[in-house]
Amino acid sequence: xxxxxxYVAASLDGYIAPLDRGLSWLEPFESSEEDYGYADFYRSIxxxxxxxxxxxxxxxxxxxxxxxxxxxxxxxxxxxxSLPQVFVTDQRPEEVVAELDRRGCQRAWLVxxxxxxxxxxxxxxxxxxxxxVIPVLLGAGVPLFGSPAPAExxxxxxxxxxxxxxxxxxxxxx
Numbered sequence: 001x002x003x004x005x006x007y008v009a010a011s012l013d014g015y016i017a018p019l020d021r022g023l024s025w026l027e028p029f030e031s032s033e034e035d036y037g038y039a040d041f042y043r044s045i046x047x048x049x050x051x052x053x054x055x056x057x058x059x060x061x062x063x064x065x066x067x068x069x070x071x072x073x074x075x076x077x078x079x080x081x082s083l084p085q086v087f088v089t090d091q092r093p094e095e096v097v098a099e100l101d102r103r104g105c106q107r108a109w110l111v112x113x114x115x116x117x118x119x120x121x122x123x124x125x126x127x128x129x130x131x132x133v134i135p136v137l138l139g140a141g142v143p144l145f146g147s148p149a150p151a152e153x154x155x156x157x158x159x160x161x162x163x164x165x166x167x168x169x170x171x172x173x174x
Contacts, residue, residue, distance in 0.1 A: 002100045004049070005128040006110045006117050007041060008144070012133055015141035016114055021057060025136055029164055036132060036168060037160075045069065046105035049096065051116035052079060055086075070105070072096050074116055093120045115146035122149040127173050129154060135165035 009026060010016050018025055048066045050058065052075035058065050064083060071086045073079060074096075079088050089096060093116075100108055110120055120126050131144070154171035161167050 002097050002105055003107045003127045004097065004110050004120060004125050005041075005045070005107060005130060006112075006120070006126050007130040008112055008117070009132040009134050010144045011136045011138040011141070013137045013139065014144050015138040016112055016144055017142040018138050019141050021053065021142065023057075025138065026134065029134060029166055031164075034162065036162065036166065041109075041130070045107045045109045047072065047100055047103075047108040048111055049074070049093075049108055049116070049120075050111045051075070051113045052077065054111055054113050054116075055079065066111075069109075070103070072099075074119075092123075093125055094123050097125055112142075113146065114143045118145040118147035118149060121145055121152070122147060124152070124173075129169070129171040131169050131171075133167045133169065135167075 008016055011025070017023070047070040049072050052073060055073040055075070056079070069085065071083075073081070073086060073088045074090075074093075075088050076090050081088055091099075097108070110117055110126060117126070153174040155174045156169065157172050158170040159167065
């Protein structure tokens with residue numbers, strides 16, 4: 001069974017990005033001394049799952065941010081892809097998870113966005129939630145989950161408070 005981990009940063013009021021989808025709100029919390037467990041987490045995954053808006057934004061970075069990982073981009077439109085490990089798909093989340101299982105993947109990072117996370121959550125496909133709550137109130141933006149889903153009970157397995165006020169919460173689906 002493939003574990004799908006929603007590893008994400010969210011503002012205290014529940015947004016993963018402001019309306020302009022920019023990342024500047026996270027810059028005060030970036031540090032060369034602290035990666036908030038990212039390197040260990042990244043080593044633990046086999047694949048990355050992203051929505052089309054997240055893919056478009058990641059494609060603008062000087063370097064592809066998900067090296068050495070298979071990547072599925074969920075999109076209903078054709079997107080230009082130049083990397084052999086990146087697959088654009090219009091399949092449903094459960095179909096892609098089945099494909100990951102066939103390929104022997106054990107852990108997949110659900111990067112986002114919120115709409116995609118909502119789709120995975122609605123199908124009960126997310127097995128872990130690692131949410132870094134950033135001490136910022138954005139007021140509006142891209143919600144943590146872009147669509148409603150049934151209630152779900154989670155079990156807190158770890159929490160960590162960082163010096164800049166960020167709190168990382170790690171939950172497993174009960």
